[in-house]
Amino acid sequence: MRIRTVTHPLRSLTFVALSALVLGGALRLIAQDLPNLVPDVVDYKKLIPLLPDAPSGWTAENPEGSSDEVQGSKITNVHRDYHKGDGPDAPITSISILDSIANPDYVTAITDSWKQESNTSDGYSKPMTIDGNPGYESYENDQKHGSLWVLVAKRYIVEIETQKQDAKELQEWIKRVDLKKLAEIK
Helix, strand or coil: CCCCCCCCHHHHHHHHHHHHHHHHHHHHHHHHHCCCCCCCCCCHHHHHHHCCCCCCCCEECCCEEEEEEECCEEEEEEEEEEECCCCCCCCEEEEEEEECCCCHHHHHHHHHHCCCCEEECCEEEEEEEECCEEEEEEEECCCCEEEEEEEECCCEEEEEEEECCCCHHHHHHHCCCCHHHHHHCC
């Protein structure tokens, strides 16, 4: 008579889970001794000067910025708001610059979404290139709300957001940001 050994499925899963825990711990120990190959984001103070002054007839708020670590990834972000007049129909523009060098998956996900194009009576969205940099523009006709994103040096995402302005103003605002100088900041 032959005795047959049967492995219980839960024992196999337990072995796999324990093996994964041990291997994961070993990999973390090894990784601690390896140099960090992810480049550091720049200090936000280097990016603030790239937020332009207000154009004639406009008021600019004080620029804001920070360099933070979020869920293990470092990011630097600077931002400035611009207003022309007061009231609910006053034009507003916001400019933000995000250094996402430490999170290439985020950059890939964002730029992959820029491949879609649409044009309807409600507005449009389209990929574009600005000074050799990939970008994406969208505009809502009824709200007179526009957004323009540009990826500079494969790390900086510049976002222009306009409210209560014509679509052509997005292009005028991006011209105020020195994209060549931004590309040189490391």
